[in-house]
Amino acid sequence: MSASDSSTARTPRVVIIGAGFGGLYAARALRHAPVEITLVDRRNHHLFQPLLYQVATAGLSPGDIAYPIRAVLSRQRNTRVLLAEAQAVDLQVRKVILKDGSLDYDYLIIATGATDSYFGHNEWERLAPGLKSLEDALEIRRRILYAFELAERETDEARRRALLTFVVVGGGPTGVELAGAIAEIARQVMVRDFRAIDPREARVILVEAGPHVLAAYPEGLSAKAEASLKKLGVEVWSNSPVTKIESGRVVAGGRDVSAATTLWAAGVKASPLAQSLGTKLEKSGRAIVEPDLSLPGHAETFVIGDLACFLHQTGKPLPAVAPAAIQQGRHAARNILHDLRGRPRVPFHYLDKGTLATIGRAAAVADFGFVRISGFFAWLAYLFVHLFFLIGFRNRFVVMFEWAWAYFTFERSARLITGDIDKVTIPRKPNQE
């Protein structure tokens, strides 16, 4: 017990909601602070989302990119971890409402991130799963692998073609990475595994509403990414907004395709917790924050990461990437420390260290600001940056081994169909294009 227990000043209680990059780095930055931290997450693990697509495409196991939150913070004695779901925040009485219980706070950091947005078509969610959690990744892995199994047994030619057609909706980094990885599995990994089908005949279609994939990247890199995708055999449909998704069928940009597997990587919206705040949100539901990352009128409450809309640097929201969340998590912690020491808060400034996306084996694009690269060296940069941010030596080592193994053997370590395969959507009446 510290001396403050006997004084009238209570140890300030800091509640952090969400143990993604933002929340976890905020908690760590407060490790020496004289505060009582409660880190709440509805999962028991921190998830390294940038590599989630590799779990979805059988390259990595869930355990390789997830780490128990308790284990990360086990030695940080001022912090307890709670497996619980936050449902609302009452800013007036400073209380987080959990599904079962509540938490009072003196400082609050909200970092619950984003979920998939189907732009008003919630009925598409079942037909075209997105990629946000380990469960999502395993569902996508199940659908991809099971489609090949069904194709091997299918005698009807049109149905077989539909089973071997994979549509990825959305040409951002996740869509590009997913499409590239599916094409690689089909053309390089499964080549010898089937007898009735040739997996190389699989069609992988990347559908993008805008004119280019990786729209946020400089145009030169975006074109290079598209060329790499085509080399892998991915069809890129640009200027093709999706207008219909049915069981086994997708319509995009006026084209109609029969596909057993459709995946969603087209957009995100803020976690619904933001709506309970009663503060100003931008159109995708993110909370607009002050320069110090606090909510207007609630200096004790910070919103960070994908849930925050920070407009004070360029007038545009920051990219929804891990480095932005990490920097904001550390910054919110720093401003709490400044408060405790009676020093003025400092405004947040995002340091853009560049962007990276991979398209497959030895192919990636990178924009580090001062230099733009593509190809093998961009791919190596991608590998090392991602290994660096993985938590835990064990995960880094295993992921490095898996990548080296896949590179040299063309194998994938986690080609398992587990769980409920009855959910897989199979076209009943295949439509011809």
Added chain:
Amino acid sequence: MSASDSSTARTPRVVIIGAGFGGLYAARALRHAPVEITLVDRRNHHLFQPLLYQVATAGLSPGDIAYPIRAVLSRQRNTRVLLAEAQAVDLQVRKVILKDGSLDYDYLIIATGATDSYFGHNEWERLAPGLKSLEDALEIRRRILYAFELAERETDEARRRALLTFVVVGGGPTGVELAGAIAEIARQVMVRDFRAIDPREARVILVEAGPHVLAAYPEGLSAKAEASLKKLGVEVWSNSPVTKIESGRVVAGGRDVSAATTLWAAGVKASPLAQSLGTKLEKSGRAIVEPDLSLPGHAETFVIGDLACFLHQTGKPLPAVAPAAIQQGRHAARNILHDLRGRPRVPFHYLDKGTLATIGRAAAVADFGFVRISGFFAWLAYLFVHLFFLIGFRNRFVVMFEWAWAYFTFERSARLITGDIDKVTIPRKPNQE
């Protein structure tokens, strides 16, 4: 196409049902045979069941102990793999009835193994899951880890105690390994991770109906295993048949205990496919086979592994272990080759290479027939024998790394709660002992 296509002799069709140890080794033993093999399994992966308890206790990932059947046999051109569920066999017309379709055969090898037996109490299955598939293992992992999470948040003392009580029913190798691993997690791995509870207070109870755990082992080793379990903090309740399992409650040998988590390792019965054969079964549903492993009156049909009851060597059934299944798989293949070459069949003879069970960190018992060992060297033997039978260099390497990592760091790599946690049984009205 081989010359036999133009002759009147059709290439014999061999159907193998089940890609466990028996079926997979049978298929491999026929790799050079002039036959068309179809290997049917309802999973896409071969599962290394002896290490399944390590997935259930967060030590290994599913991908570490499972391998895609197609990848094992991709270069074996006389073999196709079918993801399908066999529902019955019509021995008269030589046809395997699948859930969707059928397969004709000239030779049939049935190797569908065993499932958990609840001895007539099927209502216990939901309350006390067994350990046969990867899904089972993940369900058990979820229940164990979630119980600690709930205990951390529980304020009622009796409920908290129930949440930290784990009952393993059945003192065979699986029960001993599960109980030992749960005790290790609680006492060594999670020590620093919680704030409200001390995981070392967890009670792990191994319930055995007979007088000793590991009843099939020599009595000296059985006593050593019991001593190792007690050293780990496991309570061994021998002579304690289970009479009641309710939500959050177990009654065994007259003792009544409140436990949120109950696991089943008490018994197995043959896969239901045996019942469709119409041949003689022994009491646990296994098909009684001839000395050459074929069914009486059906020389073209072999039954092997845990599904077979082979009584011709000692008068007692063989142990339900991987080496017996492997040897029988190879032997059935050999007898098919003898038929094709016009040579007489040979009777099967089981070569007992010994038995092994591990109780935790650096503790195991081994009976190699000529020598019985326990402790550290038995544990090393356990590790190497299991690595040897794992399929694939990648899996061997990763499992070896995981074991070394766990040994030196006391960590577990796969402490993830994924999937549907609402299924976890929580005692509503805890009973006092």
